[in-house]
Amino acid sequence: MSQEKQEHGHGCDCGCHGEQPNPFVELNPVLDHYADIPGSLITVLQKAQELYGFLSIELMRYIAIETHNSIAKVYGVATFYTQFRFEPVGKYLIMLCQGTACHVNGSKMIEEAVMDFLEIKEGETTPDGLFTLNNVACLGCCSLSPVMMINDDTYGQLTKDKVTHILAELKEAVNNEATVSETVSQEVTA
Amino acid sequence: MKIVIGEGSCGIAAGAHKVQNAFEEIIAEKGLDLSVEKTGCIGTCYLEPIVDVVDDGGKKITFVNVTADDTRRIIEDYVLGENELKELQISESDITMIGKQKRIVLRNSGIIDPERIEDYLAVDGYLAAKKCLTELTPEEIIETIKIAGLKGRGGAGFPTWFKWDAAKKSPGKTKYMVCNADEGDPGAFMDRSVLESDPHALIEGMLIGAKAIGANEGVIYVRAEYPLAIVRLQNAIDQARKKGFLGHNLFETGFDFDLRIKAGAGAFVCGEETALIASLEGERGMPRLKPPFPAQKGYWNKPTNINNVETFANVPWIFRNGGDAYAALGTKESKGTKVFALTGKVKKGGLVEIPMGLTLHDVIFDIGGGIKQDKAFKAVQMGGPSGGCIPASLLDTQIDYAEITKTGAIMGSGGMVVMDETTCMVDMARFFLDFTCKESCGKCTYCRVGTTRMLEILNRITHGKGQDGDIELLEELCYKIKDGSMCGLGQTAPNPVLTTIKYFRNEYEDHIYHKKCTAKSCKPLLTYTIDVEKCVGCGACKKNCPVDAIAGEKKKVHDINQDTCIKCGKCFSVCKFDSVIID
Numbered sequence A: 001m002s003q004e005k006q007e008h009g010h011g012c013d014c015g016c017h018g019e020q021p022n023p024f025v026e027l028n029p030v031l032d033h034y035a036d037i038p039g040s041l042i043t044v045l046q047k048a049q050e051l052y053g054f055l056s057i058e059l060m061r062y063i064a065i066e067t068h069n070s071i072a073k074v075y076g077v078a079t080f081y082t083q084f085r086f087e088p089v090g091k092y093l094i095m096l097c098q099g100t101a102c103h104v105n106g107s108k109m110i111e112e113a114v115m116d117f118l119e120i121k122e123g124e125t126t127p128d129g130l131f132t133l134n135n136v137a138c139l140g141c142c143s144l145s146p147v148m149m150i151n152d153d154t155y156g157q158l159t160k161d162k163v164t165h166i167l168a169e170l171k172e173a174v175n176n177e178a179t180v181s182e183t184v185s186q187e188v189t190a
Numbered sequence B: 001m002k003i004v005i006g007e008g009s010c011g012i013a014a015g016a017h018k019v020q021n022a023f024e025e026i027i028a029e030k031g032l033d034l035s036v037e038k039t040g041c042i043g044t045c046y047l048e049p050i051v052d053v054v055d056d057g058g059k060k061i062t063f064v065n066v067t068a069d070d071t072r073r074i075i076e077d078y079v080l081g082e083n084e085l086k087e088l089q090i091s092e093s094d095i096t097m098i099g100k101q102k103r104i105v106l107r108n109s110g111i112i113d114p115e116r117i118e119d120y121l122a123v124d125g126y127l128a129a130k131k132c133l134t135e136l137t138p139e140e141i142i143e144t145i146k147i148a149g150l151k152g153r154g155g156a157g158f159p160t161w162f163k164w165d166a167a168k169k170s171p172g173k174t175k176y177m178v179c180n181a182d183e184g185d186p187g188a189f190m191d192r193s194v195l196e197s198d199p200h201a202l203i204e205g206m207l208i209g210a211k212a213i214g215a216n217e218g219v220i221y222v223r224a225e226y227p228l229a230i231v232r233l234q235n236a237i238d239q240a241r242k243k244g245f246l247g248h249n250l251f252e253t254g255f256d257f258d259l260r261i262k263a264g265a266g267a268f269v270c271g272e273e274t275a276l277i278a279s280l281e282g283e284r285g286m287p288r289l290k291p292p293f294p295a296q297k298g299y300w301n302k303p304t305n306i307n308n309v310e311t312f313a314n315v316p317w318i319f320r321n322g323g324d325a326y327a328a329l330g331t332k333e334s335k336g337t338k339v340f341a342l343t344g345k346v347k348k349g350g351l352v353e354i355p356m357g358l359t360l361h362d363v364i365f366d367i368g369g370g371i372k373q374d375k376a377f378k379a380v381q382m383g384g385p386s387g388g389c390i391p392a393s394l395l396d397t398q399i400d401y402a403e404i405t406k407t408g409a410i411m412g413s414g415g416m417v418v419m420d421e422t423t424c425m426v427d428m429a430r431f432f433l434d435f436t437c438k439e440s441c442g443k444c445t446y447c448r449v450g451t452t453r454m455l456e457i458l459n460r461i462t463h464g465k466g467q468d469g470d471i472e473l474l475e476e477l478c479y480k481i482k483d484g485s486m487c488g489l490g491q492t493a494p495n496p497v498l499t500t501i502k503y504f505r506n507e508y509e510d511h512i513y514h515k516k517c518t519a520k521s522c523k524p525l526l527t528y529t530i531d532v533e534k535c536v537g538c539g540a541c542k543k544n545c546p547v548d549a550i551a552g553e554k555k556k557v558h559d560i561n562q563d564t565c566i567k568c569g570k571c572f573s574v575c576k577f578d579s580v581i582i583d
């Protein structure tokens, strides 16, 4: 058994006694770092979400065991805060602002345009796994309202046309990438 | 000569990075000796991206709404040539807009580079802290804040000196200084701007406060949605530590103080101080009953003082200029300045900092330039989900804690969302209730269930299903929720409803009794008809109608079947001939 496995559990309680590989080894440095800092549960959950994209039940169970909390406690904290997600998200996470300034300047209309274009509802992910639509309350760029963020980029002064254009461009970029990598892999195999 | 680009979140969203890249390319291409630097947000967000060209003598020319394409002209025509490029320069009226303000909190925003502590030091940064640590006693620090009359800028407007004094007198060796940078009011962004544009002002303010109350450890609780703010703040903390403004034995006085950031995880209620403390401790952010106040039992049950970002950012200025100078600004009861986030249907949206005592009219019309497209002003929302809507008849209200409270709104953290004739006030009330209902932590039944019931009623009114007695029922619930809730969230959640009923009762009545939304905003209350004069029979509406409610032959006037119509508005948006009438 490796050093790591002695210090940390192996991420499941199936009774395999550590024979299965630990699916969450990447989190162990985080757990070590915060082990002695009281009140770090939220920070640990944030780092875990950064690593894995979302908090699965297995991941939360692992964190609970490793931080000596009950699973109920971890789940209770995670579900209290809107930042935490319990399902995988698309390649592009659309955070559409529904704050006051954006609402007054027509964010509902923007939401409709996004929903029409992607054919999903708020909170859902497109079947191709590209886009997830989430509503948020205020991104702090209210003077450019309506505003949305896609991953790390902020887009302001949105109109229906502008937002469909942005989404179409992202979609196209991915499709192009896909064709490029396809050709590359074809070339490699050839 | 140097080029300085405004790179707050808003500048970046407007394209500041593209502008920066374009400048760097041209400068490299031409081999020019020109540095490209960044600064924070000057507050005139409607002019972003903003570029200053500063010559060696310090003379500054500001170019606004700069695109990547403009950069070549700025270099070739202005920097290298003789052309002044007046058309790209900031206008006189915009300069006056900035000139009407009194900038204390925003003194360095948009001027210094927030990522370089040297810039902050060059504008006398940390001298106030040095004075407080080496020359003043905690009592003298608190006395100065008392003379200044500084009140908390986070919402409630509680005198800062009083809180510091209580935390100082509270027994115990370990104390904490906490900064509330949760900025939960959707529509307010002054705290973000300070964090991104002048983070050292906050650190210096906290350091002074820490000395006053005797805290050796500080935490800044920053909203998760502000990634850039967190990066700049962390950078500033690291720099301050390196320069000896944070850490051990500061200014060789034997006083220790260090700071760290805690990122929030998205919960409005965590702006409430006891909930914030719970969240800092890694728990669900549930408020608890006060007393004991945080000054007695706060973070880890130790005496804790919590102030807002803007409150702290005022502090260094007060010690550089004197408590009297601060108290000379403003009204009898509300001293100093306040930063407002002016947004919504206003022409010149952005951050404005003004001395207390100006009127709402001054801010919205003189500084904000009035209403977009010169439509009619209807109301201004202040105080966010805890505040209210102030109507046109009260535009002469002075900006002062007590005066604003009299209207039924609150000063709040400084969100000012301007609404025009196209904003439906019942829908606004519904919007805020939807927010508070989702954000209620669920501890108090009145807050949890009461806001849900209110939201249901408001939903039915805006859907054309309002009933006689709904207004009275709403009012009754409002008072019960106010009485039956433990924390500020529930106690103030009814304010948006109460103020809209008070000032815009006719709109509620129109919705309920006449099934009409005069602002033409509540879709279910609208009727869509086709203007027989204008319709050319192109068939676009018919093709796009999701429920086949439109009939008509090609090149003949079409007609909408009102019984089938679901009022989605598709026909209106696709008609190229403006022949769909909304009523």
Ligand SMILES: Cc1cc2nc3c(=O)[nH]c(=O)nc-3n(C[C@H](O)[C@H](O)[C@H](O)COP(=O)(O)O)c2cc1C
Residues within 6 Å of the ligand: B151, B152, B153, B154, B155, B156, B157, B158, B160, B180, B181, B182, B183, B184, B185, B268, B269, B270, B271, B272, B273, B274, B306, B307, B308, B309, B311, B413, B487, B488, B489
């Ligand atoms: C529901 C609720 C949300 C709040 N949100 C914030 C906030 O986002 N930022 C803030 O500074 N204060 C907020 N407050 C006020 C704080 O509880 C506290 O009064 C304030 O941080 C104290 O700082 P000050 O005295 O400097 O204003 C909120 C209060 C309530 C009841």
Ligand code: FES
Residues within 6 Å of the ligand: A097, A098, A099, A100, A101, A102, A103, A137, A138, A139, A140, A141, A142, A143, A145, A146, A147, B186, B187, B188
């Ligand atoms: S309300 Fe949308 S960014 Fe603030």
